[in-house]
Amino acid sequence: MEKVRVKTVPGIAKVAGIVVCMAGVVTLAFYKGPALKPPFHLHNFRPHSGAQDGDHDHASSAKHWIIGCFLLLASCICWALWLVLQAHIFKTYPSKLTFTSIQCLSSAVQSFIVAIALERDPRQWKLGWNFRLLAVVYCGIFVTGVAYYLQAWVIAKKGPVFHAVMIPSNLIMTSLGSVFLLGETINLGR
Template sequence: MWMMSNLKLQETVPFAVMVAMEGCTIILTIWAKSVMTNYGMSPFVFVVYTHSLSSLFLLLSSFLFRCCSSRGDSTQQSVFTWALFVRCFPLGFTGITVSQNLGFLGLSYSSPILVCAMGLMIPSFSFLLSISLRRAKLDWRSSSFQAKVSGTLITIIGAIVVELYKGEYIRKSSVSSSYWYINQLQLRVEKLGLIFSSEKEHWVVGGLLLAASTLSVSVWNIIQMGTMKLYPQVEVMEVVTFYSLLGTIQSAMLSLFLERNPSAWKLKLNGELLLIVLTAIFGGLVRSRVQHWCMNIKGPYYVPLFKPFGIVFATIFGVSLSANSLCYGSVMGAVITGMGYFIIIWGQIREDEKHDQDHCVDENLESSSERKVPLLQEENV
């Protein structure tokens, strides 16, 4: 009985934690959208302040972790080498400077649900990049390759729908509930000015910026995978700290050209400072640590499976807690994009399973040949 309850707990806790992570991400995204729209906070300033604080938290935590782990190992060497700097510089450029600045600029022009939909295109862009860079083979007979192709097409169709088609309103901005407590809640939310969506004429611009941000994240994924293969002995969080610091410096230099208004750097005591602190803590420390913990327990594909939950939360919050309207076209396009996302993930899982099976077969054949013909090998030597 105790074993059964322990197994249920092992299944329930990671699930609940990942769902909560996606919900917190959407809440912070809607909050950032509202602050940018209501108080005119610059997205470039927001990125610099957020990642400066996040890099500080990461640097302190990495330093403490390294000090604790190196007490019994006097031979441990520093990882901050010139070669690692060369690898981490493009990581910071693609993962923070380009993706974050374009992402929050696109959010200021669009909606959190469009952010969710475009974020689901990361596997599609990664697949297209792997094909163009000849990192993946064109095997049309493989079911995994077919799944990736069909999932990519479905994802692109969904992104086009959410980008160009609005449809009827699910909820208009005016409060129309007949229940008094819901009516009062929505009135209070609207007084707070929680903005969910921008005007229609800015929607396409925001979508294009978010698509470019997603493409940058896909490039970052490829560089990150190559970096961890070259430096398997380096802790993941140390690499994250290094490229986060470099990306913050790059973003600060970029913002000097893009945001020349000195008053934009002055934080107001109206929620901007609290939003920056919470976003830095959540994005820099909490989310990365929790995702790393879940992947160690449940495998590498457990965390990506929860990304479409953002669409559910964005729809719920957009209908109930935002001061703007939400349209059927946006939700429908996001759902289509999520379907394509799951198909691509399924194809990647099938491909990895086949690769592991082939690797096991090769190892068995190699060990079998070594046992059968040891004398022939000795004669060749």
């Protein structure tokens, strides 16, 4: 959506920013680094007992890591294309609330189809008065409804580039939350 003129200072800055981002991605993908343990975390959210990091064989772990990287790349490309498409849609269809509702409905249908295909145990579909219900309500209201509406508002007002610039902050906030709330150990490079 933006034109890059390499012979100008803003064009050079854009190209340099892309190179720096790609160098960061390569660093995150290939450099593990030392483990960073949180100084404190909430003990109520400890993960359930199960397979630890050392329990899997190395070949299986490497295979899952590579598949995960490709799926993450595909997700980022699709998300970037979706942001650009939204900018074009909002030029002719200004109703952000209706658009958000249609987007949430189509996402729910797609997620339901994938969930039915992957989870066939009916016990996993039951919600009780516990954290699972709280997580579903929180994700439905805030993560999906409010966040998609705000995203649509930002894209309509400022364009898709402004929203795309803020996406890396999601990774930082997720990492901080997993360290301090869940007590996960992260590595300096990853």
